[in-house]
Amino acid sequence: MVADSAGLRGALAGTRVVEWSAGRPGAYAGKLLRGLGADVVLLESPGARERAFTPGPVPAAAAQLDARIRFLHGGKQSVLFDPADAASRESALALIGAADILVMDQELRDAEAAGMSPEALHERFPNLVIVAITLAGLQGEARYWRYSDLIAQSIGGIAYATPSRVPDPAQYPPLKPGGYQADYTCGLHAASGALLGLQLRRRTNTGQVIDVSAQAMIASFVRMDMAYRTYAGVDGLNISSMDRTAPNGKFSTVWGLVPCKDGYWAFQASEQYQWAGLMRVMGNPEWAAAPHLQDPLERFLYWDDEIEPRVVAWSMTQTKLDVFHAAQANDVPVFPCLTVEELLVDEQQVARGFFVELPAGDSHNVVKVPGAVVHLEKTPWQPSFEPPAVGQHTAEAAARWGLVAGEVRA
Amino acid sequence: MTLPLEGVRVADFSWVIAGPFATEVLALMGAEVIKIESSVHTDINRRLPPGADGELGTERSGLWQGLNLAKKSVTLNMGKPEAQELAKQIIAQCDICIENFSFGQMEKFNLGWDELKRVKPDLIYVTSSGLGRTGPFKRYVTFGPPLTAYTGLASLTGQEGGQPERWIGGLWSDHQAAVTSLFGLLAALEHRDRTGEGQMVEYSMAEAIAGQLPEPLIEYQLTGQVPGPRGSSDPGMCPHGIFPSAGRDRWVAIAVQNDEDWARLRSVVAGPPWFADAALATVEGRLSRRAAIEAAIAEWTRGRSPEDAAAALRAAGISAGLVVAIEDLLEDQVLRDRGFFIEQDHPEVGKRTLAGLGWAMEATRGQHVAHAPLLGEHNWEIFVEWLGMEPERFGELVGAEVIV
Numbered sequence: 001m002v003a004d005s006a007g008l009r010g011a012l013a014g015t016r017v018v019e020w021s022a023g024r025p026g027a028y029a030g031k032l033l034r035g036l037g038a039d040v041v042l043l044e045s046p047g048a049r050e051r052a053f054t055p056g057p058v059p060a061a062a063a064q065l066d067a068r069i070r071f072l073h074g075g076k077q078s079v080l081f082d083p084a085d086a087a088s089r090e091s092a093l094a095l096i097g098a099a100d101i102l103v104m105d106q107e108l109r110d111a112e113a114a115g116m117s118p119e120a121l122h123e124r125f126p127n128l129v130i131v132a133i134t135l136a137g138l139q140g141e142a143r144y145w146r147y148s149d150l151i152a153q154s155i156g157g158i159a160y161a162t163p164s165r166v167p168d169p170a171q172y173p174p175l176k177p178g179g180y181q182a183d184y185t186c187g188l189h190a191a192s193g194a195l196l197g198l199q200l201r202r203r204t205n206t207g208q209v210i211d212v213s214a215q216a217m218i219a220s221f222v223r224m225d226m227a228y229r230t231y232a233g234v235d236g237l238n239i240s241s242m243d244r245t246a247p248n249g250k251f252s253t254v255w256g257l258v259p260c261k262d263g264y265w266a267f268q269a270s271e272q273y274q275w276a277g278l279m280r281v282m283g284n285p286e287w288a289a290a291p292h293l294q295d296p297l298e299r300f301l302y303w304d305d306e307i308e309p310r311v312v313a314w315s316m317t318q319t320k321l322d323v324f325h326a327a328q329a330n331d332v333p334v335f336p337c338l339t340v341e342e343l344l345v346d347e348q349q350v351a352r353g354f355f356v357e358l359p360a361g362d363s364h365n366v367v368k369v370p371g372a373v374v375h376l377e378k379t380p381w382q383p384s385f386e387p388p389a390v391g392q393h394t395a396e397a398a399a400r401w402g403l404v405a406g407e408v409r410a
Numbered sequence: 411m412t413l414p415l416e417g418v419r420v421a422d423f424s425w426v427i428a429g430p431f432a433t434e435v436l437a438l439m440g441a442e443v444i445k446i447e448s449s450v451h452t453d454i455n456r457r458l459p460p461g462a463d464g465e466l467g468t469e470r471s472g473l474w475q476g477l478n479l480a481k482k483s484v485t486l487n488m489g490k491p492e493a494q495e496l497a498k499q500i501i502a503q504c505d506i507c508i509e510n511f512s513f514g515q516m517e518k519f520n521l522g523w524d525e526l527k528r529v530k531p532d533l534i535y536v537t538s539s540g541l542g543r544t545g546p547f548k549r550y551v552t553f554g555p556p557l558t559a560y561t562g563l564a565s566l567t568g569q570e571g572g573q574p575e576r577w578i579g580g581l582w583s584d585h586q587a588a589v590t591s592l593f594g595l596l597a598a599l600e601h602r603d604r605t606g607e608g609q610m611v612e613y614s615m616a617e618a619i620a621g622q623l624p625e626p627l628i629e630y631q632l633t634g635q636v637p638g639p640r641g642s643s644d645p646g647m648c649p650h651g652i653f654p655s656a657g658r659d660r661w662v663a664i665a666v667q668n669d670e671d672w673a674r675l676r677s678v679v680a681g682p683p684w685f686a687d688a689a690l691a692t693v694e695g696r697l698s699r700r701a702a703i704e705a706a707i708a709e710w711t712r713g714r715s716p717e718d719a720a721a722a723l724r725a726a727g728i729s730a731g732l733v734v735a736i737e738d739l740l741e742d743q744v745l746r747d748r749g750f751f752i753e754q755d756h757p758e759v760g761k762r763t764l765a766g767l768g769w770a771m772e773a774t775r776g777q778h779v780a781h782a783p784l785l786g787e788h789n790w791e792i793f794v795e796w797l798g799m800e801p802e803r804f805g806e807l808v809g810a811e812v813i814v
Binding site for chain 2: 011012032036051054055056057058059060063064067068071135136137138139140142145146147148149150151153154155156157158159160161162163164165169170172173174175176177178179180181184185188189191192193195196197198199200202203204208209210211212213214215216217218219220221222223224225226227228229230231232244256257264265266267268270271328331332333334335336337338339340341342343344346347348349351352354355358365367368369370372373374375376377378379
């Protein structure tokens, strides 16, 4: 049971979680539940971390791997697990049977080969909340499709929708957003799914298989794009010019990424007062008073040819922080386009203490990583960046959960 | 069948996208979500496209309806003290109160956390803003899309070596923030159910987005090199990317995640003779010849449809897939079999298909989903039947433009 330095317990204090993960989605879900104070036991085999988190042959690869493991597995317990070994399976099943939540992102063929599919585990442990993360859900043959961040973004619709307004589609492929957005968002969905499962169990006294599909999750984020098709057809007014190719109909808002002296700044001016504010920041140029630029719904038609060149010409005399603060003083949602280097020293993030130090490991490096993504007043986030050695708790995990060797609580 | 959040009541002051998406999840999971809005200052999304059949109107926006399914709507002119008092009465009957106004707005309505925890001590109060309730920029105004720039995500998204992208699909920031808030409020609900203790849950949209970038942050600090756009490549995998297929603007995504995958890929893609080089058996060797390898893969993908290419690669055990356009998604058989889509039957716009959620479970399968509410549709139900207001008083408050 975990308490923070002030003695406050986490929201999930006393909750037992088994994490059988093969990648970031399961590991991040386990990390999030651990941060709420849950007791998280990781089932893993030697080499699994390297396979899951290896950054490849890049500079400081070993140090990067070490930091990734600290970030994702800190504070968990590790139990050696070999799905091919019957005794190892029984030990794992004993832990799973004693748990409240199982988070798994294993390939379904591997899980089935071990007799540990979500469905089989649900049948054996009907009170258990099982969160199963897959690429495309547990239905049909798609349950066996192999997961990756790139494919999740692709079959879920985000890659095609990124970027928008491509001048020549043949020369400009769809894009995966930077980092590992599908991986982490899947982990977040899985952690929330576990909490929904606990709520359901409270009401029904039974567990449930919570099926987290990366494809469905990503597709749920393009709900506006879908509504454009089912509501307006091809001639509809388009809020954000988000289509990849020939934009549908007219645009209704002015937004974009504008180059300046030291990079770019981003803005959105959906409302008339925001447009007026942006023009004030620019010194109320004469051209902005033209009658055809006064209608917010019509304005975007003139963005490419009339407005953008003038905004850019002015912007190239400004820094991104100048525009940021001046525009915000006029209630215009403008933001600087920051690199991760700049983000680390951004005044707001520093003041809120968002980034926390990942203590030195074998690599003797200290780096800053994201801390709590949400703040709970009475049950604060409980960070931990000390990962267990692989199999460190194999001998003691069962006793910790009050089990005797070989016991299975079904 | 019992739903996960059956019996939970939510007072929903949120608007635009991030808050409404979070509360829509609550509603679809069984909570009774009461959206407190007003005809005096409607949610901007009620007025935004897409309007059904190209016509805009308060009850016609697919954007709004897609974010507000299964909720109830009451209308209160929050500038009036009587409305603030009624809102307080609603909150007193709820488990969760959620808002995402600009900093300080709820306090102006006399509904700040300090006040509400006196009204309902075990309340879960969820408050969010673009940059958080503290810090020097707490009053800064926000929309979701520009936040991808502020949080570093845009600087990492773009064609390899190119400039940052201004648009990340799906209004990423808003939806990501919504799921983050959901996690926090469900944790608080769990704590409340165990202990009876309510609390405030606070989050910043910026932190929700930046929270998912540990790897680029680690990479920069350990190498001194600031990461930029990498296209769809990965520093640890090859081949890994989006490749052109037969047809206009059709693409297939392929992720060879390890050396075993390379052998699997070669069983499907013959490639040029040098694909057999022993040096390519390791990721180091493949990355050193990435451009040539990926050009050869593109030659193969150009000769077939993305569906055929993806199917062949999947059959060999490779992570691959069609890069779907929205039109493809709406026809996607896997999503259909899952029951992902929601068929809304709305009194004004009729039957419309809308997107569902990322979770599926037996408890929610086949559930009937109520249409997104008309503005003020539930005024009588909530004020008269729920709060016990006398009908005569209800009429007076409508006349006085308190309930409006």
